[in-house]
Amino acid sequence: MTILMFDIDGTLSRSQGAGTLAMSRAFVELYGIEDALEGMSFAGRSDSWIVPTALANHGRSCTAAELARFQDAYIGHLSDALVEREAELCPGVMALLDALLDHEVVMGLGTGNFRRAAEAKLAPLGIWDRFIDGGFGDDHANRTSLLMAGLARLRLHASDDAEVVVIGDTRNDVEAGHDIGAKVVAVKTGYAKAGDLDEADAILDDFGDLPASISALFD
Numbered sequence: 479m480t481i482l483m484f485d486i487d488g489t490l491s492r493s494q495g496a497g498t499l500a501m502s503r504a505f506v507e508l509y510g511i512e513d514a515l516e517g518m519s520f521a522g523r524s525d526s527w528i529v530p531t532a533l534a535n536h537g538r539s540c541t542a543a544e545l546a547r548f549q550d551a552y553i554g555h556l557s558d559a560l561v562e563r564e565a566e567l568c569p570g571v572m573a574l575l576d577a578l579l580d581h582e583v584v585m586g587l588g589t590g591n592f593r594r595a596a597e598a599k600l601a602p603l604g605i606w607d608r609f610i611d612g613g614f615g616d617d618h619a620n621r622t623s624l625l626m627a628g629l630a631r632l633r634l635h636a637s638d639d640a641e642v643v644v645i646g647d648t649r650n651d652v653e654a655g656h657d658i659g660a661k662v663v664a665v666k667t668g669y670a671k672a673g674d675l676d677e678a679d680a681i682l683d684d685f686g687d688l689p690a691s692i693s694a695l696f697d
């Protein structure tokens with residue numbers, strides 16, 4: 479049995495900056511701040527890192543209540559932004575997820591998105607219900623910690639000897655996956671620059687080659 483933990487942005491789907499757009503609109507709505515996220519790098523970052531960091535950049539503290547208020551505003555803008563930016567699955571993802579129905583796997587997510595943002599991104603693409611649980615930006619700001627939280631949930635659905643595979647598109651994904659003792663499969667459909675993924679156990683251009691994708695996950 480294998481526990482799979484998929485990243486979302488740049489791995490399962492691409493949304494051409496819809497998340498950033500929705501967050502920017504939330505900053506305007508709540509604080510009247512334009513271009514609040516200008517110059518920030520989000521690759522492999524969690525929503526619960528991005529929001530307090532952006533608030534701090536504008537001289538604001540981020541209490542739990544403020545983070546919850548921001549999340550509500552962000553989620554309120556996200557669905558429209560995903561439609562505007564024509565969010566889509568990465569190549570080969572649907573065929574891969576279909577093929578995995580025939581494997582002994584626990585299908586999980588390991589993503590910096592808030593859980594509600596993950597659902598907002600994956601449900602319209604028809605794949606939210608493929609995943610039983612996961613680790614999310616709500617769990618921790620730090621990616622290793624949120625993967626640990628997700629893995630604890632997924633282990634409830636797995637045999638004790640289950641292998642763990644983390645699938646992602648950034649250097650942060652590779653490092654955090656190794657931190658939790660997982661095998662890491664990296665895919666080049668997202669935000670990695672040259673060399674970022676070199677430490678991954680397997681690297682795919684995309685999931686377009688189904689046999690190669692399956693063997694990267696299980697061999």
Ligand SMILES: [Mg+2]
Pocket residue numbers: 485486487488489522646647648668
């Ligand atoms: Mg990603």
